[in-house]
Amino acid sequence: MRKIMLIKYIFFIFILFIWFGLFSVGFSSYQGSKLLFCFFSFSFLILLITGFYKNKSYSFMFLTLFLWLGFWLKLVVHLALEYPYVESTGAFDGSIDAWDKVLLVATVASIGLLIGRFLYVNITKGRLNYSCERLVYPVWYPMFRRKIWAVLLFSIVIVALINAFFGIQQIGLASRTIFPWPLNAIIAWLVSIGGAMGVVTLLWWDVSLKKSPWGGMFIILMEAFLSTTSLLSRGVFLFHSIPQLLALYKNKSITFERRYKPRVLIFLCFYLFLFILSISSVTTLRALYYPDVNGVGFTTKIQQKLTRLEVLEGGVKHAEMLIQQGEKQEGHLRELIKERDQIEIDLSSKRARYNDNSMPNKEMFPFGGAGEIKIRTNSTSGPGLRVENENDLYDEWIYQIKIGAFEQVMALGVDRWVGLEGLMAVVAYPDKNSKLIIDALKEKREIGKVTQYQTISKSIYQWTDSEVWQFASLPGAVAFLYFSGSLLVVILGMTTFTFLILSVEDLVFIITGNPLLCSLLGMVIANFVAQFGITPRQDIPYFLMISIAVIAIWLVQNRKVKSFKSERL
Numbered sequence: 001m002r003k004i005m006l007i008k009y010i011f012f013i014f015i016l017f018i019w020f021g022l023f024s025v026g027f028s029s030y031q032g033s034k035l036l037f038c039f040f041s042f043s044f045l046i047l048l049i050t051g052f053y054k055n056k057s058y059s060f061m062f063l064t065l066f067l068w069l070g071f072w073l074k075l076v077v078h079l080a081l082e083y084p085y086v087e088s089t090g091a092f093d094g095s096i097d098a099w100d101k102v103l104l105v106a107t108v109a110s111i112g113l114l115i116g117r118f119l120y121v122n123i124t125k126g127r128l129n130y131s132c133e134r135l136v137y138p139v140w141y142p143m144f145r146r147k148i149w150a151v152l153l154f155s156i157v158i159v160a161l162i163n164a165f166f167g168i169q170q171i172g173l174a175s176r177t178i179f180p181w182p183l184n185a186i187i188a189w190l191v192s193i194g195g196a197m198g199v200v201t202l203l204w205w206d207v208s209l210k211k212s213p214w215g216g217m218f219i220i221l222m223e224a225f226l227s228t229t230s231l232l233s234r235g236v237f238l239f240h241s242i243p244q245l246l247a248l249y250k251n252k253s254i255t256f257e258r259r260y261k262p263r264v265l266i267f268l269c270f271y272l273f274l275f276i277l278s279i280s281s282v283t284t285l286r287a288l289y290y291p292d293v294n295g296v297g298f299t300t301k302i303q304q305k306l307t308r309l310e311v312l313e314g315g316v317k318h319a320e321m322l323i324q325q326g327e328k329q330e331g332h333l334r335e336l337i338k339e340r341d342q343i344e345i346d347l348s349s350k351r352a353r354y355n356d357n358s359m360p361n362k363e364m365f366p367f368g369g370a371g372e373i374k375i376r377t378n379s380t381s382g383p384g385l386r387v388e389n390e391n392d393l394y395d396e397w398i399y400q401i402k403i404g405a406f407e408q409v410m411a412l413g414v415d416r417w418v419g420l421e422g423l424m425a426v427v428a429y430p431d432k433n434s435k436l437i438i439d440a441l442k443e444k445r446e447i448g449k450v451t452q453y454q455t456i457s458k459s460i461y462q463w464t465d466s467e468v469w470q471f472a473s474l475p476g477a478v479a480f481l482y483f484s485g486s487l488l489v490v491i492l493g494m495t496t497f498t499f500l501i502l503s504v505e506d507l508v509f510i511i512t513g514n515p516l517l518c519s520l521l522g523m524v525i526a527n528f529v530a531q532f533g534i535t536p537r538q539d540i541p542y543f544l545m546i547s548i549a550v551i552a553i554w555l556v557q558n559r560k561v562k563s564f565k566s567e568r569l
Contacts, residue, residue, distance in 0.1 A: 019045065026076035032100040040103040043110040044072040050114060058243065058515075059501040059522030060117060066530035067113070070419025070476065071106050077414050086415040087473050088457045090425030101427045102420070105490060109478040112491035116498025124506070136513055136557055137205040145209075149202060149219075156195040156223050160230040163191045170232045189545045191230050193524060195223050196240045197546075200516040201553055203244070213248055213255050214263060220244050221274050228278040232286055235416065237278045239523055241271070247519035418531045422479035425457035432485030440483055445472075445535040453533060475533035497532075501525045511554040521546065 023041055030037045044067070051064030078085065092098060141148070163169055167176030169188035178184060203216035224240035248255045426432065440452055451472065453459070459473035481493035504525060509518050524546070528539065 022073075022076045022080070025080045029079035030099070032096045032103070036100055036103050036107070040107045041072060043107045043114075044068050047110045047113055050117065057117075057502055057505055057522070058247065058519040059505045059525050060498065062243070062523050062526035063498075063501060063529055064113070066417060066526055067110070067419060067478075069414070070417035070530060071110075071423075071478075074414055074417060074420045085421050085424075087421035088425065088459045089421050090428050090457045091430075092424040092428040098424075098427060102423050105423055105427065105482055105487065106419075106478060108487050108491050109481070109494045112494030113498050115491070116495035117502070119495070120499055120502045137208040138556055141205050142209060145206075152195075152198050152202060153219065153222075155190075156198075156226060159187060159190045159195065160226040163187055164230040170230075173232070185541060185545075189542060191227055192236075192542075193520075193546065194549065195227065196220075196244075196520055197517065197549055197553075199223050200244050200520055201512075201514065204514045204516050207255050214267070217245065217248070217267060218270070221271060225274050225278050229281050229285065232282055234279050234282050237275055239527065240520075243519035243523040244516045247516045251515055418474045418476040419478065422453075422457070422473070422475035422533070423482065425453075425473075426475065426479040426482050429456045432483055434484050434486075437480070437483040437489070440480065440533065441536060443535050443537070445538060451534060472534050474531045477529045477532040480533035497529050501529065508550055511550060512557065514553075517550075517553070521550075 026041070027034065027037060047064050048068045051061040055061055166179075167173060168179075168184050169175070169191060175184060179187075199216065199219055203213060203220070206216055207213055220241055224237045227240055228234065228237040436452070443451055445451055453475045454473060457473045457475070477494065477497060478490065481490045484490075501522070505518050505522050508521055509515065512518075528543075
């Protein structure tokens, strides 16, 4: 016991040492108010500690982590390395006053979260304690256990394949196939969260039967891998695996046998293997699905150039339209055309080399100069993919396995998290008022239309073809609340968000008694709040389907249920 406490103490000191190192770099690099930077840093540090130290709520823990990554860590890393922000920041000019305003609003938001948790814990008298004194499973489950698992696994595989083949729900892409209502919504929901909910439900019933959780843990990884590759989302693997595994560990007195540690290393190696494989596969598939030019071949770098080219083409048309309306956009238009032409010349040379070296018998596509490259906006023929050179596909995948996966992990560590850029854009927006936030709440995302925040942030995605691409910059809850221009709205809003996520998690536990499900849905809710702001009304059906699934689990568990006190508790 003393050895474990010593290890924890050393680990805590090590983490604190790293934090002070980053804080020192940020403090010396920040040009605005040093006092405000200290308030900002320590408020987010307290928020992070509150989320992890003696905190039983999974949703609050995940939310504090997401916001800490999206605000404090992102700012400090960018101050230290001085590289551009990935997301658009609108009219933000980087002045000292503007930065101080950003830090002030973020600090107020973190205080709102702390107030919300303090009030909830005191009002509910410390209900946030998901210890499982009673394990429950349907009395008929042991008889049909293997058949139910087999049906679930078969369903997960089939739904993932259907979604991938027909393109129902894939990150950044409009649906390629429209089935009769409501099949699209059901398939998208099953692959995004439904399958994972089914796995954790059966796994907890197995735990209640005193079955070993190891088989279920590998099934969690399988479901996470299939969902990740089907949805073309690199982060899904983490979101569909870490919450359940964390909950299993936190309840290890119930879930694991005493001598479980030798298996941990094997499991972690398999986890790392699948994680790298999922990132590499998704990045390769994105290069294949996303913009392409016939005959150029595809790699991630070429795909990035093509995405930028499409943005520039849209920007040129937009600037020309503004000039026709009498606005002065000539200088901006010249810059857009210059960058566009340079990318087109580069792609033309790549095409020539590609045809000479890889496809000598393929007829050259006639490039007559800048502006004549034809972008193939979707690399599909019907529902299936058209691969013009399978060697390119293999080479790109191998590159991603060796180097690309590491680059993506580094990007996921900082720039993937929503928060800072959204607040920067909103702080710089001059027309903040109560009407703006109300209009944003009522807004509906439609093909051919641009949401308000894309205009506010001057997102690069506002000029892409919305009939093909569904990318969007995300404001996050803090920036969305600051649409109002009021710090009071920010602090009350974050307090309300905290009340809601804690209440929902409590309710899920009361209904199901399943900490794995609480952790999984806690991650979903926390991620929703962290990324809040893009047509929130259209997320209602998604959460309605989750609610129906939770109620269904409750009904199944409470009809002819067998329960008992855990002997391992």
